[in-house]
Amino acid sequence: TNLAKESAACAAVNEQIHNNVRIIGIGSGSTIIPAVKRIAEIVQKDNLDLICVPTSLQARELILSNGLKLSSLVEHQELDLAIDGADEIDEQFNCIKGGGGCQTQEKLVAFCSKKFIVVADEKKWSKRLGNTWTKGIPIEVIPIAYKITKKEIEKQLGGEVIVREGTEKLGPVLTDQGNFILDWKFDASKTSNWSDVNQTLKMIPGVVETGLFVNMIYKAYLGNSEGKVEVKT
Numbered sequence: 229t230n231l232a233k234e235s236a237a238c239a240a241v242n243e244q245i246h247n248n249v250r251i252i253g254i255g256s257g258s259t260i261i262p263a264v265k266r267i268a269e270i271v272q273k274d275n276l277d278l279i280c281v282p283t284s285l286q287a288r289e290l291i292l293s294n295g296l297k298l299s300s301l302v303e304h305q306e307l308d309l310a311i312d313g314a315d316e317i318d319e320q321f322n323c324i325k326g327g328g329g330c331q332t333q334e335k336l337v338a339f340c341s342k343k344f345i346v347v348a349d350e351k352k353w354s355k356r357l358g359n360t361w362t363k364g365i366p367i368e369v370i371p372i373a374y375k376i377t378k379k380e381i382e383k384q385l386g387g388e389v390i391v392r393e394g395t396e397k398l399g400p401v402l403t404d405q406g407n408f409i410l411d412w413k414f415d416a417s418k419t420s421n422w423s424d425v426n427q428t429l430k431m432i433p434g435v436v437e438t439g440l441f442v443n444m445i446y447k448a449y450l451g452n453s454e455g456k457v458e459v460k461t
């Protein structure tokens with residue numbers, strides 16, 4: 229629910245923004261929207277000197293439209309904090325991202341940040357990856373390799389790989405990097421060591437980045453429909 233997302237987003241910003249944060253990574257999706265609004269309020273109120281690094285064209289637009297200072301990973305490779313959403317998080321903090329197709333820059337920003345914070349509706353929390361998020365793991369691949377990678381993923385890891393198609397545009401979706409996205413519908417009962425799975429995927433020629441974020445999350449702020457927030461570390 230919106231209240232769940234807003235409460236998680238504001239709780240995270242309120243708690244994290246003051247600890248000497250100067251450079252912050254801004255995620256993509258819908259939950260990040262109230263987070264950026266809250267950041268802009270605090271920057272205004274406390275006259276903070278904050279620089280924002282986006283994870284997508286959508287995040288870039290969000291930074292600009294909220295009057296925040298925009299920069300990039302070319303200027304800053306060490307971020308004090310990064311805040312982003314998630315599609316599903318399990319109890320070991322394995323996380324699926326990329327529902328919005330932005331996982332490549334999202335993972336770079338998360339990798340560069342001292343603290344990577346996830347904000348989400350509590351429904352994203354699950355016992356096993358695949359229990360709640362059923363659209364598969366997003367994998368960015370270079371266009372000429374989409375059939376090679378599809379075949380290799382299905383051969384090595386099973387499941388089914390589908391090329392993500394546009395809705396109002398015919399043909400495959402292009403990422404902000406100009407690549408295709410494969411959604412890998414994995415067999416949740418068979419898969420458990422996500423670190424190994426991620427390494428296997430990354431080794432396949434043509435794969436750019438996966439939506440598997442393993443051992444990257446510092447804290448997860450999970451909001452519920454009453455606006456209560458649970459913090460998982």
Ligand code: DER
Nearest residue numbers: 257258259313314326327328
């Ligand atoms: O696509 C992404 O990685 C987004 O961050 C997604 O995981 C969260 O989107 P939401 O905040 O709209 O649920």
